[in-house]
Amino acid sequence: MNDFKPQIIAFCCSNCASSAANVAEGMNKTLPDNVKIIHVPCTGRLEVLHLLKPFEEGADGVYVAGCQEDSCRYVNGITKAAKRVAHVRKIIEEISIEPERIQLFNLSAAKGQEFVEAAYVMIDKITGLGPVLPA
């Protein structure tokens, strides 16, 4: 039996994903305890290093939950985040780590259900891939 429990870091936009989290809480939907949330004022502020550090510290997967591209609070924050996610994918692929370990989800403040689903999508994906670093 696979008892691997992936450690996942989620960078969540305070304007949409965090509100979605509140909606989810109101619906009594909670995130699993192996998904750690880091709130950011705008996903456009996320640097390549922010997205790499979790892997260095032992995370198995990372995702960014931000706005829809056409309704970003800061106009193009999520577009910048998407480019940085793509860049980090290339970096980790170069060192033989599956690029799917980093993902981006476009949410909006009302999408509580999707917010929780994103976490489970990541858990399923990363569980399938196994741990990123040797035990």
Add this chain to the structure above:
Amino acid sequence: MIVAEPKPIKEILEMVSDFSKILVVGCKGCVTVCNVGGSKEVSILASTLKIARKKNGQGIEVGEYTLERQCDPEYVDEIRDIISDYEAVISIACGVGPQFLSEKYPGSRIFPGVNTKFMGGAEEHGIWSERCAGCGTCVVHYFGGLCPIARCSKSLLNGPCGGSSSGKCEISQEVDCIWDVIVRKMMEQGRLDELIEFKPPKSWVTARDGGPRRMIREDLVK
């Protein structure tokens, strides 16, 4: 600025595969401005090296330091007290940096972490292009302020070649034919007739063809 790009991480990992204590040294000059060798990139490379080594079940200690400039000896001197703590150094400055480090610290193993590309500028954020070939005798004033040495694929001085088509150079549709740009600019300025004056073959003595170059300013030397 001097424009560079990161070396593939696999190449860097291979270069330093025998070492487990590595210092990554950045530069706050040109390579910071072109987002390839400043303090941010030092941290990114350090983190990537650590993840890659962990992934392979190997340990590594990576130090980080960003010098004001790697092309001035007084700044290169700043790491004198720490460099001996490391088995190898990766410089992510332009090609000058690893050489200045090698000259200053002859006992250390120094590796380049970037490939130096050209002297140029930012067309916009994230896009750089070549502007100067460092030929040692600037002639841009004859050509509407534009340099056919650096920007014409053949460095032609007396007009375009037959490979100029619809304003583009035959090497790529991404590359403007600089002679097309020069002619249009001179027409706009009403100076087209100046281009009729024949430019004799350029002396390359002041360029790289004269061998490695050195410059002495008597008013500055001690």
